[in-house]
Amino acid sequence: MSTAQGARARARQExxxxxxxxxxxxxxxxxxxxxxxxxxxxxxxxVSSAVYRYFPSRDELLTALIIDAYDSLGEAAERARDAASDVPPPARWVAVCEAVRGWGLAHPHEYALIYGSPVPGYSAPQTTVRAAARVGLVLIGILRDARQGPGPAAPPLPADLVPEAARVAADLAPDLPPEAAVALVAAWAQLFGLVGFEVFGQFNNVVADRETFFRHAAARLAEGVGLR
Amino acid sequence: MSTAQGARARARQExxxxxxxxxxxxxxxxxxxxxxxxxxxxxxxxVSSAVYRYFPSRDELLTALIIDAYDSLGEAAERARDAASDVPPPARWVAVCEAVRGWGLAHPHEYALIYGSPVPGYSAPQTTVRAAARVGLVLIGILRDARQGPGPAAPPLPADLVPEAARVAADLAPDLPPEAAVALVAAWAQLFGLVGFEVFGQFNNVVADRETFFRHAAARLAEGVGLR
DNA sequence: CCAGAGCAAGAGCGGTGCTCTCTTTTTGGT
DNA sequence: ACCAAAAAGAGAGCACCGCTCTTGCTCTGG
Structure with missing residues (x-):
């Protein structure tokens, strides 16, 4: 049991x-x-049957890759946030968005794995949920930091959204006002809409200078969640 | 050649x-x-080989389904637009967005086919491009109609986006001002980000009343493209 | 009317995920 | 130090897949 449960376990990990x-x-x-x-x-x-000693099925292998991809993307987002710790929150937001975009363009198939169609016989194991939240947490963190000072008001909510907004805020970030929480969730989805369209080629004959276009769109997303 | 090239051709179509x-x-x-x-x-x-008389490969079959899916979604969007022809443009915009969302939730696998990961050995045949544009054209049309009157100014563009915005507008809708065109493309992608997250289950433990949430987000998208 | 085009059928090739059995190797408790 | 048990590898095999090729049959247009 000396180092790591013996050579057997180490070989297994390798x-x-x-x-x-x-x-x-x-x-x-x-x-x-x-x-x-x-x-x-x-x-x-x-031999193929030997692989089954390590992954009980092809889908389980894919699930492992999904989790790794979420982690890889999450790390990229966190690195971008840390590298932009000394710029104002809106610029930090844009930096994180650009990191997400860059990761997607660099790993299109892995991006497709986590934000495209659910590939296996349809199953989102609960294990992936935590890994999937990392990018969202980074965005929440930026918004929270910016809100330390006097918060510029987000646009008021229509009456029918108030209960849902309260629910979202309670689950997601109890210290954020409901209108900020709901705007953040929308911006989160919209960010991946922008990235997904670019990664999957939907912008191909529509947008030429995608880099500039994206930076602008990300900045407007920041405005939408109240960052200024 | 009287009705439809004889019984043979009709059987083939059937x-x-x-x-x-x-x-x-x-x-x-x-x-x-x-x-x-x-x-x-x-x-x-x-027998399986007989199918190959009609579709040269599985991927060709999938491509046919992709085109049908684009058309089906496009028709849903157009129906929503026509049904909302007598309400103000922002409400019409929201109606079309809700139609897209409804179609996606009703046909998740077909939605995944066209807006999820590119499934076949990766190929987006040029044939699909025209079908893919239908929803975009509906959105453009709403914006164009609303712009008949005195247009409320969209936010000004940063200098580095001006050339790209001009290009996008020229290709997409030469009668729209560049800032409207670029805002529209962004909103287009963001709409599918919202719908995709819901269809693919990314909102599962995040948003409960997704209907209300979506309507609000779609309305804010409309504001973003200058509809008021 | 009949040659040729269109079509169905079947066998077959190489590939897939996965299971089962059999053998070998490693491990941990006595 | 030994030995049963656990873990791992190897191989055959099952049912399925996409796709091709050959063989006949039927329909059709000149």
Whole structure:
């Protein structure tokens, strides 16, 4: 039990990592639909049935990759936030948005895995939920920091939204006013709409200078959540 | 050539339609990944190789379904626009957005097909482009109609966006001012961000009253493009 | 009327996810 | 130090997949 439960456990971790690495390579090369457990096994010089000692099914492998992708994107967002800790909140917001965009463009297939169609026989294991929240938490944090001072008022809510807004705020960030919480959730989804359209090529013959376009759109998103 | 090129051609059309219908059923039931040409053939009591007389490959079948899905969504949007022809433009905008959302929730797998990850070995045939534009055209039309009167100014553009905005406007709607065109493209993507998050379950433990939330978000989108 | 086009059927190839059995290796308690 | 038990690898095999090819049959247009 000395270092890490013996050589057996360490080997298991290494092989598990190697499988995920090979799978990630295939994912990046051909997309989730073409990810083949047998091909992964071939690349690692093992027989297909051996892989099942590490992942009980192809979908479980994909789930592991999904979690890793969420973490990778979350880290990218957190790095961008930390690198922009000395700029005003709106610029920090834009920096995080650009990090999300950059990650998506750099890893389109992994982006598709987490924000495209749910690939496996449809199942979003609860395990992924926490990993999925990281980007959202970064955005919440920026808004919270900016609200330390006197908050510029967000636009008032229509009456029918008030109860839902209170609910969202209570679950998400009890220290934020309801109108900020609901605006943030909308901006969160809208950010991924912008990124998704670009990653999936929907802007192809529509927007040429996508970088500039995106920066502007992200800045307007910041305004929409009350950052100024 | 009298009615429709004889019985042969009619039979071909009928069988083609039957194949697409069966495929759409499978798509709705299990998603694009599990759509099997052989299963479609089984359902239609033919042998798998016979299907290839009508669609040269599984991906071609999927492409046909993609185009149909774009058309179906486009029709839903157009119906909503026409049904709301007598309400003010912002309300008409919201009605179209709600139609898009409703269609997506009613046909999640088809929505995933067109706005989720590009499924086949990655190819967006040029044929789909025109079908894909329909929803966008509806949104443009609403904005254009509203602009007949004296247009409320959209927020001014930063200098670095001016050239791109001019380009977008020229391609998209030369009669719209550049800042409106660029705001519209952003709103277009953001709309599908909102709908996609809901269809794909990203709002599951975040937003409860999604209907109300969406209506509010769509209304703010309308403000963002200058509808008031 | 009949050649050729269109179509259905079946066999078959290589690939897939996954299961089962059998053997080998490693491990931990006595 | 030994030995049963657990873990891992290897291989065959099942049912399915997309797709191709060949073989006949039917319909159609000149």
């Amino acid at each position: 092989i598990t990592a190697a499988i995920k690495e090979a799978a990630r390579r295939q994912l990046a090369a051909q997309g989730a639909a073409k990810l083949s457990l047998r091909a992964v096994a071939r690349e690692l010089d093992m | 069988i083609t339609a039957a194949i697409k219908e069966a495929a759409r059923r499978q798509l709705a039931a299990q998603g694009a990944a599990k759509l099997s040409l052989r299963a479609v053939a089984r359902e239609l009591d033919m």
